[in-house]
Structures are given as structure tokens and as C-alpha cells.
Amino acid sequence: MTPGRQAPRRPAMIVTRFAPSPTGRLHVGNIRTALVNWLLARGGGGRFLLRLDDTDAARSTAAFAEAIEADLAWLGLNPDDRVRQSDRADLYEAEFARLIAAGRVYPAYESPEELELKRKLRAARGLPPLYDRAALALTAEERAAKEAEGTPSHWRFRLDHGSPITWDDQVRGEQRFDPALLSDPVVRRADGSWLYLLPSVIDDIDMGITHVVRGEDHVSNTAAQIQMFEALGAAPPVFAHLALLTGSEGALSKRLGSLGVDALRDEGIEAVSLAALLARIGTRRPVEPVDSVEALAKGFDLADFGRAPARFDMAELEALNTRILHALPFDAVAARLPDGMDAAAWKAIRPNLTRLSEAADWWAVVTTDPALPELTAEDRAFLARAADLVAAGASDWAGLTAALKAETGRKGRGLFLPLRLALTGRDHGPDMAALLPLIGQDRALARLKAAAKE
Ligand code: GLU
Numbered sequence: 001m002t003p004g005r006q007a008p009r010r011p012a013m014i015v016t017r018f019a020p021s022p023t024g025r026l027h028v029g030n031i032r033t034a035l036v037n038w039l040l041a042r043g044g045g046g047r048f049l050l051r052l053d054d055t056d057a058a059r060s061t062a063a064f065a066e067a068i069e070a071d072l073a074w075l076g077l078n079p080d081d082r083v084r085q086s087d088r089a090d091l092y093e094a095e096f097a098r099l100i101a102a103g104r105v106y107p108a109y110e111s112p113e114e115l116e117l118k119r120k121l122r123a124a125r126g127l128p129p130l131y132d133r134a135a136l137a138l139t140a141e142e143r144a145a146k147e148a149e150g151t152p153s154h155w156r157f158r159l160d161h162g163s164p165i166t167w168d169d170q171v172r173g174e175q176r177f178d179p180a181l182l183s184d185p186v187v188r189r190a191d192g193s194w195l196y197l198l199p200s201v202i203d204d205i206d207m208g209i210t211h212v213v214r215g216e217d218h219v220s221n222t223a224a225q226i227q228m229f230e231a232l233g234a235a236p237p238v239f240a241h242l243a244l245l246t247g248s249e250g251a252l253s254k255r256l257g258s259l260g261v262d263a264l265r266d267e268g269i270e271a272v273s274l275a276a277l278l279a280r281i282g283t284r285r286p287v288e289p290v291d292s293v294e295a296l297a298k299g300f301d302l303a304d305f306g307r308a309p310a311r312f313d314m315a316e317l318e319a320l321n322t323r324i325l326h327a328l329p330f331d332a333v334a335a336r337l338p339d340g341m342d343a344a345a346w347k348a349i350r351p352n353l354t355r356l357s358e359a360a361d362w363w364a365v366v367t368t369d370p371a372l373p374e375l376t377a378e379d380r381a382f383l384a385r386a387a388d389l390v391a392a393g394a395s396d397w398a399g400l401t402a403a404l405k406a407e408t409g410r411k412g413r414g415l416f417l418p419l420r421l422a423l424t425g426r427d428h429g430p431d432m433a434a435l436l437p438l439i440g441q442d443r444a445l446a447r448l449k450a451a452a453k454e
Contacts, residue, residue, distance in 0.1 A: 014046030282310025370425020
């Protein structure tokens with residue numbers, strides 16, 4: 001290669017990651033982040049990885065890790081690979097040693113109380129809570145003395161104040177930070193444990209992450225992390241910071257903020273409904289029903305996301321869930337339907353559902369004879385006539401009701417309601433024309449006869 005000329009960069013395959021800490025259940029905010037990372041990877045034929053940020057050993061649990069996997073699987077956001085930070089201590093140690101050698105991390109000896117005092121003093125002078133780099137100013141002798149005294153040291157990353165930190169955020173546009181206005185971040189605690197910032201960068205490099213998409217609460221972390229990528233000799237990935245979610249009344253309510261995916265599932269929300277909403281709120285594209293999460297990957301573009309907070313509205317989710325259910329094909333739900341319920345039954349019953357679980361109730365209406373309805377003598381006589389017609393072979397609803405109408409002069413409610421009551425035990429429900437063939441001639445006849453009896 002000619003000196004001074006860079007090799008053309010190969011268009012890299014998109015590699016994204018979702019990096020939750022297994023210290024709790026996933027809520028709608030995390031799921032949105034996972035989904036957008038998945039869509040970005042899938043939409044571009046790339047890879048989507050799961051990384052469990054479990055460096056906080058005290059709060060991370062195997063049960064939460066399993067629950068995260070289960071929630072992702074429920075949503076159909078299956079990772080192509082998965083890693084756990086707790087398995088990668090050797091890598092962090094090696095990279096940390098490189099940063100020490102390069103003078104990009106330094107030990108700091110202040111206790112939490114001292115730091116708090118420094119913050120207060122600065123606040124009293126109207127200064128922002130910036131770390132004053134006192135530890136960086138220590139001479140080798142002073143440092144040796146601290147070590148000899150056994151003063152515990154934590155470690156800070158030394159930000160380079162030389163030039164502004166900039167990046168072209170795929171959601172927020174051009175970002176610019178003056179590193180001198182940021183504290184050198186603590187990257188490692190005195191007990192040797194890691195804070196999130198540095199391991200995340202080491203992993204993103206090692207895992208070949210090309211795009212980091214996360215919530216806008218991470219924007220200032222990104223500024224520091226960009227310098228960490230550079231200090232480790234890597235080009236930073238593309239960054240995109242999603243605007244936060246809010247509830248319908250403005251700020252995200254406590255309930256919504258902590259609204260677990262598990263709670264939504266238990267409430268009967270379809271995974272695809274949640275995905276369809278979360279993929280579009282806060283974007284310029286409409287929320288629309290789809291029948292699979294894959295369908296959302298078509299035409300997915302980070303540039304569609306805006307900077308304004310995205311509004312998450314439970315009522316909108318419920319309405320979308322209903323619309324989606326009414327259009328879901330049998331194959332998408334077959335495994336979750338009651339035994340014996342076939343495609344025709346699904347088609348007949350789904351327009352009446354707001355939750356898939358309600359299908360079982362309507363299927364029971366088909367398969368189980370109802371309690372006898374209260375009817376007038378006149379209605380019973382009418383049903384006896386209906387029974388005769390069914391016995392004589394009338395099996396379709398249109399034919400049966402047309403014949404009854406012609407014979408009895410009944411119409412509207414007077415014609416339909418007694419039949420519905422006798423056949424289903426309910427005064428409302430799926431279209432009888434679709435339901436009657438499911439009930440079948442034998443059961444229909446038995447129900448009409450039973451209801452017609454005194
Ligand atoms: N574990 C971090 C979090 O949950 C990951 C942030 C990131 O995506 O880098 O906030």
C-alpha cells in the first residue's frame with residue numbers, strides 16, 4: 001500500500017449487540033433497545049449478539065439471565081451468539097495492562113467521603129462536579145507513599161483534553177463534547193471489580209460490534225468511550241442514542257418504566273404487538289399491524305427515529321394487539337390454541353378476541369353444550385321448528401334463518417337471538433354463519449331440542 005493512503009474500508013457486515021445487566025427483568029425500554037438492535041442487524045443481513053453485563057456480581061443472578069433469554073425468545077429476537085462479561089476477566093485484565101502502560105488509566109486514592117467533600121466545595125463555588133485530577137498530579141513518591149500506607153486505589157481513565165470528542169449520532173446528529181468538561185471516569189473499583197464503561201468497550205472491539213444503539217441516557221458515556229476505543233487502538237463503532245420512552249401523560253410513569261415484558265405477556269399481549277409498537281413509536285413511520293417481527297425489519301432505518309421522546313401508550317398497545325390478533329394466520333397461533341381448534345374455528349373466532357386466551361372460551365362454546373337459556377313459550381316453539389329444519393338437513397346459517405323467516409315472519413333480533421342463545425348460551429359472539437358449521441349438525445340439533453323443551 002502506498003504510504004499515506006488508506007486501504008478502502010470494506011463495507012462491514014452490521015454487528016449489533018444488546019447488553020443488559022441481569023439485575024432485573026426486562027422492561028419496555030430495554031426491549032425497545034433490543035428490538036432496534038435486532039432490526040438493524042436483521043434488516044441489513046447482519047448479526048445480533050447478546051452480551052450479559054454481569055460485572056456487578058452482587059446484583060446479577062442466573063435467574064435474571066435466564067429470564068432475559070426467555071423474554072427475547074418470546075419476542076423472537078434470538079441472538080446469533082451470546083457472551084457474559086463474567087467469563088471475560090482475562091481479556092479485561094490484558095487490555096487494562098495496555099492502558100496502564102500507555103498512561104491512559106491511573107490509580108486514584110480518594111475515598112467516597114473525600115470525593116463527596118470535593119464535590120460540595122466545588123458546588124459552593126458554583127463549579128460543576130468535575131473530578132480535579134488530584135491523583136494524576138501525584139508524584140511517583142507520593143503515590144508510593146499511598147501504596148505503602150495501603151490506601152486503596154480505584155482506577156480512572158485519563159481523558160485526552162487535546163481536542164473535542166465528536167461523532168455523527170445516527171439519531172441525534174452531530175455530537176460534540178469538550179473532554180475537559182468531563183470527569184475522568186472511574187473504570188475499576190478498589191476491590192478490582194469493573195465498572196461498566198471499559199469492559200463494554202473492550203467487548204465491543206473484541207466482538208466486532210459495528211453499531212452501538214442504546215438509550216440517550218448513555219450519551220455522555222459515549223464521549224468517554226470513544227476515547228477508550230481510540231486508546232485501545234480501535235475505530236469507534238457507529239453510535240445511535242434513542243430518545244427515551246414516555247407514558248401517555250408525559251414522563252414515563254413508574255408503572256410503565258418498570259413494566260416488565262413478563263407482565264405484558266401475562267396480560268395477554270402478543271409478542272408481535274409489542275414489537276410492532278416499539279419499532280415505530282418515536283419514528284416517522286406509522287404504527288401498523290404486522291404478523292411477525294421479521295416483517296418489521298423490512299425497510300428498517302435508524303434515520304426514521306426522532307429526537308423527541310417516544311410516547312408509549314398502553315391503550316394504543318391494546319388496540320394494536322386486537323387488530324393484530326384479528327389478522328393473525330392460524331399457523332402463527334396454532335400451537336397456543338386449545339386442542340381440536342382448527343383453521344376454520346380460528347377464522348370464525350378471532351374477530352371476537354382482544355386476547356388470544358379468550359379463544360379457549362369461545363372454543364368451549366363450540367364444544368360444550370350451554371346451560372339452558374330462559375325463553376318464552378313462543379321462542380321455544382320457534383326453536384322446536386328450527387330443530388326440525390336442522391334435523392331435515394338445514395346445516396348452513398343463511399339457509400336455516402331464511403327458512404325460519406319465511407315460515408314464522410320473524411326477523412332481526414327476534415329471529416336471531418333465540419337461535420344464538422340456544423346454540424351458544426350467549427347473547428353475543430362470533431358470526432353464527434361461521435360458528436354453526438363448527439358446532440355441527442348433531443350438537444346443534446341437541447341444543448335446539450333441549451332449549452325448545454319446557
Ligand atoms: N449494561 C448497559 C446498560 O444496560 C449497556 C449499555 C450499552 O448498551 O452499552 O445500560
